[in-house]
Amino acid sequence: MHIILEQQVSLASALSALNKLKEAIQEITPARVLLLTDEELKACYFSRQKTAYVRYLAEAILNGQINLTAFENQPDDEIRTSLIKLKGIGNWTVDVYLMFVLHRTDIFPIGDLAAVQAMKKVKQLPAGVTRDEILMITEQWQPYRTVATMLLWHDYLSRRKG
Known part of the structure; x- marks a missing residue:
C-alpha cells in the first residue's frame, strides 16, 4: 500500500x-x-x-x-x-x-526517473540514450543491480540538495 x-x-x-x-x-x-x-x-x-x-x-x-x-x-x-x-x-x-519488501538484490527499476536521471549524469550518457541501452548497462551490474540503484538514488538526492 x-x-x-x-x-x-x-x-x-x-x-x-x-x-x-x-x-x-x-x-x-x-x-x-x-x-x-x-x-x-x-x-x-x-x-x-x-x-x-x-x-x-x-x-x-x-x-x-x-x-x-x-x-x-x-x-x-x-x-x-x-x-x-x-x-x-x-x-x-x-x-x-x-x-x-522482499530484499531482492538484482532489480533495476527502469521506470524510476530518479535512478535513470542519475545514471545518465554519472555515466555521462547522451540525452537520447534509449531504455534498451540503459538496461544493457545495468546488465553489467548483475547480480547487484539493487545496490547500484541505491547508489544512483543517493547520487540523485545529493545533487538535488546541493
Whole structure:
C-alpha cells in the first residue's frame, strides 16, 4: 500500500498519506482499509485513483488472489506476473516491492526517473540514450543491480540538495 502511495508523488507526500491512514485505523490491514469510505480515504490524502488501487489490492489479498507470504519463496518473474494483473500496479511498483519488501538484490527499476536521471549524469550518457541501452548497462551490474540503484538514488538526492 505504501508503494502505491509513492507512485508519481514525492516520498514525503506518500509518507504523509500513510501516517494519516495509520492515525485513522491504527493498524493497516486489508480488512480495515476496506472499511473506510472514499471520503475517509480522501481525508487521508488518497486520490480517487489511489483509493481504487488500494481497494483492488486489499480485495485481492483478502480473496486469496494475492498471497504476500508465498511471494517470499517465488521467483521475481512469477511475483511480477501476479501483481501486474492488479489495476494500479505496474512494473515500477513491482520493482520497488521486490527491492524494499522482499530484499531482492538484482532489480533495476527502469521506470524510476530518479535512478535513470542519475545514471545518465554519472555515466555521462547522451540525452537520447534509449531504455534498451540503459538496461544493457545495468546488465553489467548483475547480480547487484539493487545496490547500484541505491547508489544512483543517493547520487540523485545529493545533487538535488546541493
